[in-house]
Amino acid sequence: MTVLNSKIPDGPVADKWENHKFSTKLVNPNNKRRFEIIVVGTGLAGASAAASLSELGYKVKAFTFHDSPRRAHSIAAQGGINGAKNYTNDGDSVHRLFYDTVKGGDYRSREANVHRLAEVSVNIIDQAAAQGVPFAREYGGLLDNRSFGGAQVSRTFYARGQTGQQLLLGAYQALAKQVASGGIELHTRTELLDVVLKDGRACGIVTRDLVSGEVASHSGHAVVLATGGYGNVYYLSTNAMACNVTAAWRAHRKGAFFANPCYTQIHPTCIPASDEFQSKLTLMSESLRNDGRIWVPDAFDDTRSPSQIPDSERDYYLERKYPAFGNLVPRDVASRNAKTVVDQGKGVGTLKNGVYLDFEAAIERDGEAAVRSKYGNLFDMYQNITGENPYQTPMRIYPAIHYTMGGVWVDYNLMTTIPGCYSIGEANFSDHGANRLGASALMQGLADGYFVLPYTIGDDLAGRLGEATVPTDDPVFAEAEAGAHDQINRFMSIGGTRSVDWFHRELGKIVWDYIGMERTREGLEKALSEIPALEEEFWKDLRLPGSAATLNSGLEKAGRVADFFELAKLMARDGLDREESCGGHFRAEHQTDEGEAQRDDENFAHVAAWEWNGADSVQTRHQEELTFENVALTQRSYK
Amino acid sequence: MTQELNLTLQVWRQEGASDPGHFETYAANGISEDMSFLEMLDIINEDLIENDQIPIEFDHDCREGICGTCSLMINGQAHGQEKATTTCQLHMRKFNDGDTIVVEPFRARAFPVVKDLVVDRSSFDRIIESGGYISVNTGAASDANLTPVPKEAADTSFDAAACIGCGACVAACPNSAAQLFTSAKLAHLNLIPQGQSQRFERTETMVDTMETFFGSCTNHGECHEACPKEISLDFIAFMNRDYVKAKMKNRKLAGQS
Structure with a gap:
């Protein structure tokens, strides 16, 4: 018997969220101001949650270790955000986005959560557009869409290569409005050091003021952790320098189960490290694989420059092994194959830690101008960082960590195993299963913050009317x-x-x-x-x-x-x-x-959620079984 | 092949807001030209720690030119000499072996030094809080395609919205004025249909808030030169026009035009 209760509502998957919203207890509008909610982190999930909760009337205290909420690493997301709007009339629907996301997650996510995510995806687009997020538009003034990450429909909304930046600024501005109105008390340059429990329930946090060093306590009726993923455990990743697991981990040490930590995602096209002191890896859009050919020299430790290696002595290994998909195999396949050839000693560059991504054929076929118009900004970025001109010499690429699907275990209400403590956005584990699809991270962060948590948090708070917060001198x-x-x-x-x-x-x-x-x-x-x-x-x-x-x-x-x-x-x-x-x-x-x-x-269609047992003993593994009633389990093939 | 540089750094050290601060000289030897400027500072800090000295504090985070956290006056220029480049994207191959590089914090009265090269830019947040948003509570939005936005307007709005809030404009300005930052947010919101109902109120409150922190604009244009996102000076003109209109307009009649 599992100790985990995911609280997934009954009924058909398409009705679960609707039914749940109706059966959720409500807090009277006039009573919301009597509840104080602590939100830690001000990225997409945290800023949208803090703003929405404050708009509802809750008293919110928001915390960020940055100097401003606008610095959160959500800002660096490039590609786009999925929304099942079917504006392009190509057959998209909530059900199709749901289906693609469950399949893309390799059948290791909860159907009910993913369906809810797909349902609210349309509201996110409306909300962001109304905030003035400058999504790409057609000449008629309507929103433009593109297909992203191998999706069969065009459902991705984008804002040049800066979709995360613009969505974060929208959420940050909504938060700023609430700060000005007094609804949100904002603490910048303040880092969480501990989650505090009284009688088994979250009652506040302990923080350090990063400027003065002062350690202080803050109490609330609920604590929301919106503190992002843990990709920086790898040191080199596409995460920002300060991204960390501390808030989630300290909650874990206080009783929040940590789910599926081994689910991490690799991005295949990053610029390889140039030396030991490199501090982070820069991601380049995967779209480059549409026209670039990936290869390594046939010979081990070949030190010739790429132009001196004739075609017959090159191994276009993806084209060789996967003739149907070639250089466009999925992220994980492309990444693993790059690792294989580099581990064999065929890597290129001074540190032999990359593979070539070669545009010579594309330039010969379409002309340099055509390649420039498609990828000009990416080529410039590459040249700026490496000092090499990719129009003349192949790019060097290598995979890097850029997202973590695992995280704090949460139930359908996004509550952790600590009552009163919630986790949203990349910090939780809930919606992406074992693999996140492109343009789904922004969607999930904003879904949790704008449209899920503000409803579900009331269910627990409604019964606590009149309960005072635990005083910080407790x-x-x-x-x-x-x-x-x-x-x-x-x-x-x-x-x-x-x-x-x-x-x-x-x-x-x-x-x-x-x-x-x-x-x-x-x-x-x-x-x-x-x-x-x-x-x-x-x-x-x-x-x-x-x-x-x-x-x-x-x-x-x-x-x-x-x-x-x-x-x-x-x-x-x-x-x-x-x-x-x-x-x-x-x-x-x-x-x-x-x-x-x-x-x-048969044996692993479940979530592994780990329970902390103290610093000196190993965590206990709990299982939440996953059932698939709406999506049939299949096996991928790219030959 | 990768070149190595031997450099001399003069770095501003200041323990806190009340410390007058001073320059310290550091040798940066064997710096690979492939390093970013911040990675070079990482190396100096590793050396300082090795010698049990206190490392240099500087602001940085994404290191890919989008978060706006990094700052630094490098040889007197905000984010260094390269056009359209943040400090984190400035690479050492832009310097020569034997160079002396002067590194200071962004300097402006509205950006007090926190420590060493770290400054407090929260005055920017105060400007945004005073009106840099479109008031639409969560859930209140209509279908996104009910409000078409002419593509040219959307594109110009985006050009303004690309501001990363780093503060280079203020640091580069002889008056420490924040017109480019403020006007960029105003243009982002005022150029599109969604922003019209609060346009003049927003312009007035944001400009007035800006004036309480920052100096006045005298059209030097240094802000645009220093801006890593090349925000256009046109937005300042647009802001000034809207500010005059805001003062003249009878907003009770705004629905008529």
């Missing part, structure tokens, strides 16, 4: 603050020899090598022995100059890296126990003859 807050101080003091007093970044880089290498694109039992076991050893060294040999009573980015990073160590161990354990391949989780032992992911639906 012993539970004092205890949590003392714990936060202890950790800070511990960091500051280690007095070792190595920087936080050094440990983060070393951890990232282990996680990338063994819990990256391709996992094996042996590798995951190795990760489980190497990570704790490095973690022990971290706590013995960390050096943090400066003071905790001032802006100290090293101290901020230390707390985040400490949490990444614990997360990395759980990722390895989760990957080890999931004896199948699905979506972003590829176990080399479980593949078809064609080298495709081999799912084991």
Whole structure:
């Protein structure tokens, strides 16, 4: 028997959300102001939730570690946002978006959640357009759509290559309006250090003011974590430098189950690292694969420049292995094949860590002007970063981590296993299964924030009318603050020899090598022995100059890296126990003859949700069974 | 092949708002030309930590030129000498071996220094809070295609909306004026149909709020030169026209025209 109650409503999948909204308890409009809600994180999910909750009348306290809510990494999303509007009359519908998303998630997501996501996707487009988000338009002034990530219909709304930026600014501006009206109390440069519970229920948070170093408590009737994904556990990723798992992890340590941590997504077309000190990887649009040909030299350790390698000595390995799809195979297939050839020693570039993406044929066929008009901005970006001209020499690309599907386990109401504590956006695990489709991340963040949480949070609050918040001088807050101080003091007093970044880089290498694109039992076991050893060294040999009573980015990073160590161990354990391949989780032992992911639906059509048992023991694995009543389970093939 | 640079850095160090601050000189040796400017600062910080000294604080996050967090005056220019480039996208191959590089925070009265190269740009948030939005509560929107937006207007609105709020315009301005930032948000919202009902009220409140923090515009155009997103000066003219209109217009009759 599972301890997890997903609270999925009864009835046909298409009616569940409608029925649930009707049966959800409501808080009278005049009573909403009597509830205080803490929202941590101000990206798409957090800003949209804070704004919407405040508009409803709740008293909201919003927290961000950035200097402004507008800096959240949602801002960097390029491609677009899906909406089942069927404006293009090509046969899209809520059901088709639902179907594609369940299938795209490799049948490891909840049908009910995904259907709700598809339903509200249309409202998100309306809301964003009304806010003035400058989506691309046709000459008649109506919204333009494109097909994205291999979808058979054009349902992706986009704003040049800056869709995330514009959607975030829309949500940020809605939040700013509520800040000005007094409905939201905004705390910038303030980081969560702990989630506080009283009698088993979330009653507030402990934070550190990043400028003054002051540790303080904030109480509320509910706590919402909208703190993004954990891709930075790999050190090199397309995430921003400050992205972290700390809020989610500290909630996990207080009782929130952490689900499917091994589900991470790789993006195949990023610019490879140029040296040891590279701080992040830059993603380039996957559309480049439409015209670029991917190859490596036939010979090992070939040091000739690409122009000196004749066609007969090149291996166009995707075209060779997948003649039907060629260079357009899905993200995970393209990524794994790149890793294979680089691991064989055929990588290109000074560090031999990339493969060529060659536009010579496209330029010969269509002319440089045509290629420039399609990809000009991407080519410029590549040249700016690498100093190489991709019109003359092939680009070098390599996969990088850019999204994490796993996260805090939540029920249908988006509540975690801690009563009163919610998790939304990339921070939770709920909608993408084992693999996220393109243009679905923005959709989910905004769905949770604008249209799901504002309804579902009332269900729990309605029964608590008249309950006061726990005062911040309560012993539970004092205890949590003392714990936060202890950790800070511990960091500051280690007095070792190595920087936080050094440990983060070393951890990232282990996680990338063994819990990256391709996992094996042996590798995951190795990760489980190497990570704790490095973690022990971290706590013995960390050096943090400066003071905790001032802006100290090293101290901020230390707390985040400490949490990444614990997360990395759980990722390895989760990957080890999931004896199948699905979506972003590829176990080399479980593949078809064609080298495709081999799912084991009989034994693994479930969510693995891990329960914290204290720092000295291993988490307990709980299962939430997934049932598929509306989408038939199938196997992918790209030959 | 990758070149290595040996550089001398003069970096502004300031412990906090009340510390007068000073320059420190650091040697940056063996810097790969493929590094970004911020990665070069990462290396200097690694060296400082190695020598048990306090690393340099600077603002940064996405490192792909979109979040607007990074700042820095590099040799007296906001985000350095490259056109249309944020500091995080400025690469060391744009410098020469042996160069001395002066690194300072963005300087403006409205951007007080927090520590070292980190400044407080929350005055920008106050401007947005004063009217930089379209009032549409969640759930109140009609179907998106009920409001067509002429493509040219949508494109110009987008050109303005591309502002990343970094503050380079203010740092580059001899008057520390924020006209380019404010006008970019006004143009984004005022040029499209959705923004019309609050257009003049928004213009008035945002300009008035801006004036409480920032200096006045005297048409130098340095803001546009420094802007990593090349926001057009035309938007300032558009803002000024709307501000005059806002003062003249009888808004009770706004529904008539």
